[in-house]
Amino acid sequence: MLVDSVNPGPVPGRIEHPALAAAAAAIGRMLVLGGGYTGRRVALALEAAGVPVVLTHRQPSPGGHDPGWLPFDPDRGVLPSQADLAGVSHVLVTIPPDAGGRDPVLESLGPLLHRLAPAWVGYLSTTGVYGDTGGAWVDETSPTRPLLERSLARMACEQAWRRSGLPVQLLRLPAIYGPGRNPMVSLRNGTARLIHKPGQVFSRVHVDDIVGAVLHGIALPPRARPDTLILADTFPCPSSEIMGLAAHLLGCKLPEMQRYADIAATMGPMARSFWSENRRASSRRLTDDLGYRLLYPTYREGLPTCSGDFF
Numbered sequence: 001m002l003v004d005s006v007n008p009g010p011v012p013g014r015i016e017h018p019a020l021a022a023a024a025a026a027i028g029r030m031l032v033l034g035g036g037y038t039g040r041r042v043a044l045a046l047e048a049a050g051v052p053v054v055l056t057h058r059q060p061s062p063g064g065h066d067p068g069w070l071p072f073d074p075d076r077g078v079l080p081s082q083a084d085l086a087g088v089s090h091v092l093v094t095i096p097p098d099a100g101g102r103d104p105v106l107e108s109l110g111p112l113l114h115r116l117a118p119a120w121v122g123y124l125s126t127t128g129v130y131g132d133t134g135g136a137w138v139d140e141t142s143p144t145r146p147l148l149e150r151s152l153a154r155m156a157c158e159q160a161w162r163r164s165g166l167p168v169q170l171l172r173l174p175a176i177y178g179p180g181r182n183p184m185v186s187l188r189n190g191t192a193r194l195i196h197k198p199g200q201v202f203s204r205v206h207v208d209d210i211v212g213a214v215l216h217g218i219a220l221p222p223r224a225r226p227d228t229l230i231l232a233d234t235f236p237c238p239s240s241e242i243m244g245l246a247a248h249l250l251g252c253k254l255p256e257m258q259r260y261a262d263i264a265a266t267m268g269p270m271a272r273s274f275w276s277e278n279r280r281a282s283s284r285r286l287t288d289d290l291g292y293r294l295l296y297p298t299y300r301e302g303l304p305t306c307s308g309d310f311f
Ligand SMILES: NC(=O)c1ccc[n+]([C@@H]2O[C@H](COP(=O)([O-])OP(=O)(O)OC[C@H]3O[C@@H](n4cnc5c(N)ncnc54)[C@H](OP(=O)(O)O)[C@@H]3O)[C@@H](O)[C@H]2O)c1
Pocket: 033, 034, 035, 036, 037, 038, 039, 056, 057, 058, 059, 072, 073, 074, 075, 094, 095, 096, 097, 098, 104, 124, 125, 126, 127, 173, 174, 175, 176, 177
């Protein structure tokens, strides 16, 4: 294995970002709703900068360190009290629509969030709301044409957040990758598939660029924050391309190439739905208009940092 060629990347929780100090100074207490992959990464970065953080989970994570863990499980009526959230000034929502397509946070915590009067609420959404563009670029001005059921639910949740009267910024994401969630993981565990579908590309974003963009957004003056922002790297490409670099970094063989048309019928509905849409997501508003400098402009810089564990 050519593991020497894999850069271990920045130490999680110690993100070196120009906006970190300004964001940390602006935040009194950060509430991150949903301590999953991205939520935990944001929480750890802020905690490492000395920011008081509350991070919700339905269950305590096994063995892991969770900054300011607070149980939040609206399906089971487990909700934080106002006292639990005293002093919260900024909120990041990473929780997707529930099984009924509604927003579990707004439905259960809407009035409490209003009473907290946060300065900023970031809502992690998806570029799936743009639907299928046949590979054409989308930006924040593009029409939303969600096709998949989960994207229709997402759109409804976005609209509910917009109507909430809270200072919400919608952050639309393509596929998230980073340590523990990337093609090197599937190559290592033998689940990788090398699939070719002519003309198909995927956009992606490194999890630490979500962290960076969140910090950058918080550090901006409120009037400079657009209400919708796409967070993506600059290089949408076929999944086979990133798989090629992953195999090179690991020094292992690629699986045999399969034609999408030959295997589509054998794929699960979720996997097939990913391949049913083709679009390129542009983050020029973030980079050119707001001056955010991507830590990982393409997978070529990002993937070599992903060899370690999640945290
Ligand atoms: N993954 C991607 O490639 C991708 C792409 C575009 C958009 N997004 C969206 O971006 C956001 C963050 O993604 P992620 O991959 O970091 O998410 P993730 O790892 O799946 O984490 C989601 C978090 O939400 C919590 N959660 C889910 N449903 C909940 C409910 N009904 N009530 C309370 N908590 C609930 C989970 O709680 P537990 O910790 O208790 O399980 C988890 O902490 C999500 O909204 C996701 O849909 C993801």
